[in-house]
Amino acid sequence: NAGVTQTPKFRILKIGQSMTLQCTQDMNHNYMYWYRQDPGMGLKLIYYSVGAGITDKGEVPNGYNVSRSTTEDFPLRLELAAPSQTSVYFCASSYQKEGSPLHFGNGTRLTVT
């Protein structure tokens, strides 16, 4: 049982480049999330999804896009990378909205220079 799998683990982008962070889960969870974690700050929600075909903005969605074509996959797209997007990105999933713990992927450390 792999849980939540994120790729890549590390990436360096130049300003203006684009990339997709991949996330897949094999727990049949409906709820999936993308967070970013910056030093000294709490996790910030970028986008989330409550099921295939449904996505919604979180607290910090600007500069990002997502899609959810299947229950398993929830890729995060960065268009026109900026230095402010240098961060550690975590994908997570949960069984239900209330009371269920989040299962996190191992994270992607992204640097934009």
Add this chain to the structure above:
Amino acid sequence: GQNIDQPTEMTATEGAIVQINCTYQTSGFNGLFWYQQHAGEAPTFLSYNVLDGLEEKGRFSSFLSRSKGYSYLLLKELQMKDSASYLCAVMDSNYQLIWGAGTKLIIKP
């Protein structure tokens, strides 16, 4: 605005007990979570409180007082492997998680 406060860093001795506090001000309350995060790794779930009182799980316990907007995580019989950051997160009335910045716990032999 919504806010979660936790100490930035704490130091404790191997074998001792440590209490990590979390105070919150959120729009509504639908539960409080504690997560452990080792350096360079993903957060992992420790505990969930939705009713007032103490939840015990082995060496770890978590307490909640909704009227005071307060929780603590109690770690007993500290081990070196407990050196990590501990994240407090509250689910608000919209079922969104609000995260604290985390408490870095340093265990000394």
